[in-house]
Structures are given as structure tokens and as C-alpha cells.
Amino acid sequence: MLYQYTDMPLPKRDWLERMVFHGIVFNMSWEDPEMDRIALRPGANDTIISITSAGCNPLNFLCQTPKKLISVDSNPAQTAVLELKLAAIATLDYETFFDIFAARRPNIVTSVYRARLRPMISQRSREYWDRNLWMAARGLYQFGKNGLFFLIMRRFLKFLGIDLNQADDFFEIDNLEEQYAWYRKHVAPKLWGKSAKLFVYFKPFMFLAGVHPHQFDLVHERHDMFEYVKERIEYVMTRVPIYDNYFMSVAVTGKFRGKRVPPYLLEENFQTLRDNLHRVHVVNGWLGPFLDSQPAGSIDKFNLLDIFDWMWTRTQLYESTWHSIMRAASERATFIYRSGSYQLEPPTNVRDQLKPHPELARKLLARDRSATYGSFYIYTRAAAAPELNAHLRDAVPATV
Ligand SMILES: C[S@@+](CC[C@H](N)C(=O)[O-])C[C@H]1O[C@@H](n2cnc3c(N)ncnc32)[C@H](O)[C@@H]1O
Numbered sequence: 001m002l003y004q005y006t007d008m009p010l011p012k013r014d015w016l017e018r019m020v021f022h023g024i025v026f027n028m029s030w031e032d033p034e035m036d037r038i039a040l041r042p043g044a045n046d047t048i049i050s051i052t053s054a055g056c057n058p059l060n061f062l063c064q065t066p067k068k069l070i071s072v073d074s075n076p077a078q079t080a081v082l083e084l085k086l087a088a089i090a091t092l093d094y095e096t097f098f099d100i101f102a103a104r105r106p107n108i109v110t111s112v113y114r115a116r117l118r119p120m121i122s123q124r125s126r127e128y129w130d131r132n133l134w135m136a137a138r139g140l141y142q143f144g145k146n147g148l149f150f151l152i153m154r155r156f157l158k159f160l161g162i163d164l165n166q167a168d169d170f171f172e173i174d175n176l177e178e179q180y181a182w183y184r185k186h187v188a189p190k191l192w193g194k195s196a197k198l199f200v201y202f203k204p205f206m207f208l209a210g211v212h213p214h215q216f217d218l219v220h221e222r223h224d225m226f227e228y229v230k231e232r233i234e235y236v237m238t239r240v241p242i243y244d245n246y247f248m249s250v251a252v253t254g255k256f257r258g259k260r261v262p263p264y265l266l267e268e269n270f271q272t273l274r275d276n277l278h279r280v281h282v283v284n285g286w287l288g289p290f291l292d293s294q295p296a297g298s299i300d301k302f303n304l305l306d307i308f309d310w311m312w313t314r315t316q317l318y319e320s321t322w323h324s325i326m327r328a329a330s331e332r333a334t335f336i337y338r339s340g341s342y343q344l345e346p347p348t349n350v351r352d353q354l355k356p357h358p359e360l361a362r363k364l365l366a367r368d369r370s371a372t373y374g375s376f377y378i379y380t381r382a383a384a385a386p387e388l389n390a391h392l393r394d395a396v397p398a399t400v
Contacts, residue, residue, distance in 0.1 A: 002090050002277045005083075005122050008285025008293075010074060020207045024077045024135065024144035028250060029056035030210065030372055031305055031338065033263060035364040039336045039357075039378045039392075040301045042066045047330075050303035051287065054144075055082030057303060059089075059264035062276050069276075070299070072283035072290050077132075079284045080125035084136065085264075087120035088112075090277055094270040102256050102265050103139035110137050124284065141250050149208035150251050156199055157252075160190045167252050173242055180238045187237065192230050200226045211340070215309035219340040219374070228340070228374065236371035245369040288317070291324040299328045304337035306373065308344060315347070322350045334380050334392075338373040346379070354379040357392045 013021075036057060042048055042064035050058045052073035059082075062069050073079050088097045092112060099105040109117075113133055118126055129136070135143040142151065157164060166186060173179045199205060206216055206225070219228050242248060244260050256265075263269055283290050287307065291299070302325060311317045325335065335354070346354060357378040365376040378392065 001122070002120055003086055003280035003282055006281065006283045006285065006290070007122065007124060008283065008290060010076075010285065016213050020145070020213065021075055022077075023132075024054075024081060024140075025075065025146060025210050026053045026078065027081075027140045027144035027147045028247075029053040029058075029262075030146075030247065030370050031057055031303075032247070032368045032370050033057050033060040035368060035376060036060070036303055036336060037064070038364060039360065039376075040303065040334055042301060046300040047298060048301040048303065049287075049291075049299050049328075051305045051307060052078050052082050052282075053305060054078065054140075055085050056262045056264060058082065058280075059085060059273060060262060061303070062273055062280065063263050063269040065272060065276055066279065066301070068279050068281065070281045070283060070290075072285060072287055074284075074286045076124055076284050077128055079282060080121070080128040081140070082282060083121040083125040084117060084129060086277060086280065086282070087117040089270070089273045090120055091116040094267050097270065098265060098267075100136060101140070102261055103141055106139045107137045109133065122282075122284075139255075141254055145208045146210045149205065149210075150254065152205065152208070153199075154252070154254070156195075157191075160193070160195065162187055162190050164252065171242055171245075171249055171253070171257055176239065176241065179242050183234075183237045188234070196230075197226045200229050212310045214311065214313050215306065215340050218309055218312055218344070222341050223374070232371045232374070236369065240367060240369055240371075247370045288321040288324040291328040294328050296327050297330045300330045300333055302329065302333065302335040304335065306338045306340060308337060309340050312344060319347045319349045322347055326350050326353055329381065331381060332384060334378065336379075337377050339375045339377070340373060342374040344375060344377075346377075353382055355382045355384060360392055 040048070042061050044065060044067060046066045047068040047070070048061050048066045049070040049072065050061060052058055052071045055071065058069055058071035071082055085101060088100060096108055096112065100109045110133065113129065118129065141147055154164060170182055173182060203216055207213065216225065219225055236248065246256050246260050246262065249255065249257050249260065259266065264273060308318065311321065345351065361376045361378045365373065368376070380392065
């Protein structure tokens with residue numbers, strides 16, 4: 001195989017999680033890679049581990065040529081998305097790769113799958129794509145649970161009288177003042193009424209969006225889900241430049257705009273990705289047990305997405321996962337994660353081993369284009385060398 005592949009036994013999950021998180025949930029990684037790049041500063045000596053989700057952010061890290069990239073996910077369908085992308089990088093030209101994964105002419109995947117892509121991927125992912133290639137052929141961003149969520153959301157916005165045909169004008173705005181005025185005039189007056197409340201409080205809809213049941217409870221109990229969603233959306237629509245916000249473009253229009261795409265889809269990165277495929281280790285499995293199988297102190301950078309929102313009520317799992325992380329982490333390790341809640345500290349069993357970098361985290365969150373997370377965390381080891389912490393202090397962007 002082009003890359004290392006490990007298939008770990010997947011422990012049984014409760015019925016709700018099995019139902020909600022079966023098949024592709026995330027057709028795109030919903031974390032802003034610019035935040036990850038500045039916070040983790042992937043380098044040539046680094047072994048990075050990342051949760052896979054739709055594989056976008058692991059591939060964005062691979063553009064930085066780390067020593068090794070480990071991408072792990074407990075949902076085999078998510079792993080299958082990453083494997084199809086890796087196989088395409090290895091065997092297709094850039095234009096065809098872009099046609100499929102930027103969904104410019106996705107149907108071309110049917111003509112290359114059997115001969116070029118299928119031989120490159122694991123048996124488990126072959127079984128997945130043999131049944132589900134139609135989703136990639138019709139454009140991944142229309143499918144998967146969060147693809148279905150955005151389809152319903154777009155219908156709902158039309159129902160509220162918001163004219164999505166005007167969206168193209170909005171996404172071409174290149175200054176915050178005009179952006180704020182446009183949002184205030186065309187969206188805000190119609191959006192945040194009673195029916196939006198019903199929409200956001202209807203858990204099955206939010207599960208479709210990829211909000212884990214435990215995550216829904218975390219946010220709703222602490223912040224009221226409607227107020228939280230309103231605050232996050234209004235922030236991004238009025239305070240973060242919309243011009244290159246491919247997250248909002250995919251959500252509101254179902255597509256990317258030209259070359260305003262994640263870094264791994266840019267032509268300038270294609271050859272680098274291809275040259276780095278041997279550095280990739282794809283893992284089907286749970287993070288904790290996988291880390292326990294790795295040598296102690298062998299991993300330098302941890303991209304943990306919002307997995308702790310999925311386990312915060314399950315203290316034993318929460319603490320054991322952090323224990324596994326700290327055992328596998330090198331002396332110079334950096335850890336990043338996000339939360340739907342405005343605050344979710346690491347468990348007490350590891351907190352004194354960690355040094356937070358709140359100012360950099362706050363400034364990066366203020367530029368987050370995903371409109372999803374209430375908080376972002378950057379940690380190094382408390383005992384880390386001073387120059388490592390100095391490096392993070394100097395990474396704080398001057399402006400927000
Ligand atoms: C935490 S979720 C959230 C993703 C994010 N909000 C997004 O939109 O991309 C991302 C992925 O983590 C996986 N996941 C959650 N907990 C995990 C764990 N403990 N080990 C491995 N994968 C996990 C899920 O299967 C899912 O594909």
C-alpha cells in the first residue's frame with residue numbers, strides 16, 4: 001500500500017451513537033486549518049497525529065511535510081473518504097483530483113475508481129466505496145449527514161424568505177463594513193425568529209449536522225443551543241472576512257468558489273502531497289487504544305478536534321484518553337482541541353502536566369471561519385523547554 005494502514009477492533013457503541021455516526025457524517029473537516037497550522041507549526045522532525053473526520057485537515061498537515069502523519073478515526077466511512085483522497089493523489093493528475101474533491105466535475109470518479117483508485121485502498125474502504133461511490137460521483141458536499149443537514153438548512157432559509165440567489169454577491173464582499181451591512185439588511189431580520197429556535201432545538205437536525213448527543217447536552221445545558229448558534233453565526237457573518245470563507249460557502253451554496261478551497265486542494269500543494277504519501281499512517285480505530293499501542297513519547301503534535309465534547313460525561317473514557325495522550329506525547333509535544341462549549345478544561349488527572357497558551361488560542365479563535373466552536377485550546381507540556389513556549393508566544397498574530 002502507498003501508506004501504512006492499521007485496522008483496529010472497534011468497541012461496541014451505544015445505539016444512538018451507532019445510528020447518528022454511521023456512514024459519512026462529515027463530508028469536509030469543519031476546523032479552520034489556518035488555526036491548526038499556526039498553533040501546531042508542523043515541521044520536518046514532527047510526528048503529527050490528527051483525527052481524520054473527512055481527511056481535509058490531515059492532508060493540510062501533509063502539505064507541510066512532517067516526518068510522519070498519523071490519521072485516526074473510529075468511523076470507517078470517514079477513513080474511507082481519506083483513503084479515496086490518498087489514492088487519487090497517488091494515481092490521478094491534479095485537474096482530475098480537483099474535479100472529484102472540489103466537486104467541480106465529480107462524476108469523473110466513476111471512470112477512474114475501479115482501475116486506478118480501488119487497487120490502492122484497504123479492503124474495508126473498497127467495500128465502502130463499492131456500495132457508495134455514487135456520493136463521490138454526485139459531489140461529496142451534497143451527501144453525508146452534514147451534507148443532508150445543509151440541504152435542509154438551505155430549504156429552511158428559503159422558507160424564511162432569505163434569497164440564496166443573492167449569496168454570490170455576499171461571498172464577493174471583501175471588507176467587513178459592507179459585509180456587516182449586507183448581513184444586517186438581507187439575513188438577520190428574517191433568520192433569528194421562532195421557527196429558527198424550533199429548528200435548532202430539534203436534536204435530530206443538530207445530530208445530522210454532526211453535533212454529538214453528548215455535545216448537544218454540553219452546549220445546551222451551559223449556553224442554550226439557540227443563543228449559542230446565533231452568537232457563533234452572527235460572529236462569523238459580521239466579524240470574519242467572508243471572501244475566502246469556504247466553510248460558509250459550502251454550507252450556504254453547497255460548493256466552493258473557484259480556488260477558495262482548503263490548502264490540500266490547491267495545485268501548488270499537489271506534488272508535495274504525492275511526494276509525502278509514504279509518511280502517512282491511516283488508522284481505523286479509537287484514539288486512546290491506538291496511542292497505547294505506540295511507543296511512549298513518540299508523538300509531537302496532536303490535533304484532537306472536538307472529540308472531548310463526545311466524552312466529557314464519560315469521565316473514565318475522558319481521563320483514560322488524556323492519560324494515553326500524555327504517555328504517547330514527546331517532551332516537546334503540542335496539543336490542540338476545540339469545544340462547542342465556551343469552556344472545557346482538560347481533566348484534573350493531567351491538568352498540572354499542561355501549560356496553556358490562552359492568548360494565541362483566543363486570537364486564532366477570533367479568526368475561525370467555521371462558525372462552530374465556542375473555545376479553542378493550545379497546550380504544551382508544563383515541563384516543556386522555554387524556547388517552545390517562547391515560540392508560541394511569538395506566534396500570536398498582531399491583529400485579529
Ligand atoms: C470529533 S468529530 C467532529 C468533527 C468536526 N466537528 C468536523 O466537523 O469535522 C470528528 C471525528 O472524530 C471521530 N472520533 C470521535 N471520537 C473519537 C475517538 N475517541 N477516537 C477516534 N475517532 C474519534 C468521529 O468518528 C468523527 O469522524
